[in-house]
Amino acid sequence: MPIVVAPENTVLKIIKILVDEKTKRHLENLGILVNASITVLARNDGNVIVKIKDGRLALNKDTALKIFVA
């Protein structure tokens, strides 16, 4: 499911990232890559705050819709 609708405060695994090349590279540098663990901490109308490694990242809705987790 896309991370927009994923449950909060649950450790999830990233299975697919469907964004353009440049954004994807940036996400990878930040630790968002396939097989990594991710936790949704808060949600603001589709925009999300996630915990990845020990950092907090804010993502807008369009980006969050393209990151699939299980």
Place this chain on the structure above:
Amino acid sequence: MKFALAGNPNCGKTTLFNSLTGATAHVGNWPGVTVDKREGIYKKLEEKVSIIDLPGIYSLSPYTPEEVVSRNFILDEKPDCIINVVDATNLERNLYLTTQVLEIDVPVVIALNMMDALRSSGSKIKVVDIEKAFGVRCVEISALKNQGLDELMKVAYSEARRPRRGMSVLANSRISRVIEETTNKLNEEKIESPLFHAIKLIENDEIEIKMHPEIAKGVEELKTKEPKDEFGGDYEAIVADQRYKYISEHFANTVIKSQDDSGVTKSDKIDKVLTHRIWGIPIFLAIMFIVFHLTFSEDLLFLNGIFGLEIKNEGFINFLTGMGAEFDEETGAIIPLAGIPSLGVFLQNWMGWLTGAIIDLFRGFMPEGTWYTGLVCDGILTGLDSIFSFLPQIILLFLFISILEDSGYMARVAFIMDRAFRKFGLSGKAFIPLLMGFGCSVPAMMGAKTLEDEKERDMTIRLTPFFSCGAKAPTWAMLAVAVAGSFLGDIFVFSIYLLGIVVAIIAAIIMKAFSKNYDVPPFIMELPSYHAPQFRNLMAHLWDKAKHFVVKASTIITAAIILIWFLSSFSWAFWEGLVDDIDESILASLGKVLQYFFWPLGWAQGAEGWKFSVATITGLIAKEDVVATMAQLGLCDEAGETISFALSNSRIYAFAAYNLFTFPCFAAIATAKSESSKKAFPITLAFWFFGSYVISLFVFLIGLTFEVAWWVGLIVVLVLAGAVVLAGLLVSKRKKLQQA
């Protein structure tokens, strides 16, 4: 010797830089404060060492322009040692960059920063693990608390004298064969740091492929011989994945977390409130209102307006508030103050007393009627006083904004504003530079470097001057006095700020509609942990601001004032001495030509219109010069508190609008030129030039309809607003149709 500080954004590089060099560079708690490299000297070693602070980077493959600065420095300028600053509270993510830095043939020392925060949460780090795996020295420090810095520098100094070969954590991975062959090829060409360049080539790094197009082709061939896997030949992803895998395998148990670490921090709990879906924006607006209220209000907490509180303006109270005693001449009664002034107004009044006393002192000493008394008292001192009386309020406003920055709240504001900004064609990231625009356009435009999209950057730079900068504030405050007869002065000032924001939004929507293939870039931003603002840091920031202001006032503004004084005191036949009537001066004859150009805007009409025209032009030198010039030309007194011109409100509004939207000062124009793309800059200049003229004209014409009768004006405004909304809907509908 030359040491470079490299590391992730917001990991404390600049704090470390300030501690090492005694500099007062701006530190803020959000990613991307440092947008250009800066240099300082560390003196505690045997020889002086220059320290270079680089913008934060997540990777050596750049995403935004300021990241290019860091990469180029590390590769081209060859520092003697790279001090890789690592945020110990987010170790794995920070070590990702480290794995790339290690591939370069340069001595590296890892500075494990924020150890104080880590320790206070009860955690520990096994430093040996990192040193053993990477083969470089690793020192625990706290840049904020000044711990471990001397040891770090000693270690770096000794490491700098031992050459180091690049090493890669990918050496034993499944792409090791491709890496090895590419490295060999680069080696044959005698390229420095072959390992680093080889891996960047394999990652399809754009800059790298441009540099070595031949070898890049060879790499593609090598790749085709490799077996396909889950990443489907996406080598960027493979390399990133391998790096993170290495880090997790080697350092999973390096941080020993305390037992009671639940994973949800205090910051997360605060964020639940401050980034709330419904309350986030109202909380932000309330905070900003309080900031403006504490700085500009003459009726603190509306104690007078709501509760009718009045205090007598006499004796000690009068001394305390600095409002100046007011007596009713006829009855001899003491007039009560309309409520308690805010801190900003207190400070402003005291400043007014001080500068007033200085001018009186000079006047007492100098003979009356000579040209040099005119230059010093009526020229320089009058002009400077009109500017300095607003310094306390500007500093106070900056203090509040620094507190918000330093706590980490600004990054959250960018997040909650993203949804709204997206509709106007900007991402939430653009919010921070624009907000900085309320202080000064120059750092604000430089801050636009953190935006990764060129079009968004150009748009942001173009809109920055509409966020009324601190130097424009004196103009509004002075005009507020002129309109105060008809309605409240602070509502006038507030409406000017609001007008700027509203026009910026409309302009952004228009630009979005006219630019093809423009998608608002994604919003991806790291949110730092909240922390209490550091006193030392706040004071350094304010000191910088005050220093900048004083330097500007004593150089460029004084020069402008002297020029204006000369032009307004002499006629073209300047050998004949001072003119008796300013209307005969050189300035008047120049201004009267300008007056024709500004005539349609209302405020330039009439006998004194040329003075307003001249004031807007001197504003190009520095925006403070608008008031300074008006004071010199006798349109207001030196403190900007008494007005001696009569313009209708519509003309005053049109004058304010013109000054708000026209060209910013020369310093900001130069910054806009260097920060925006070549194509965009001429458009930006035209946009400021025509935009300000048209808006000022509109404001004047609409104002005239209000002067006929308030309801006529209201109808006109509503009809215009309706037309704008309708046009907006039509454009967006057409865009959607085109896309479909």
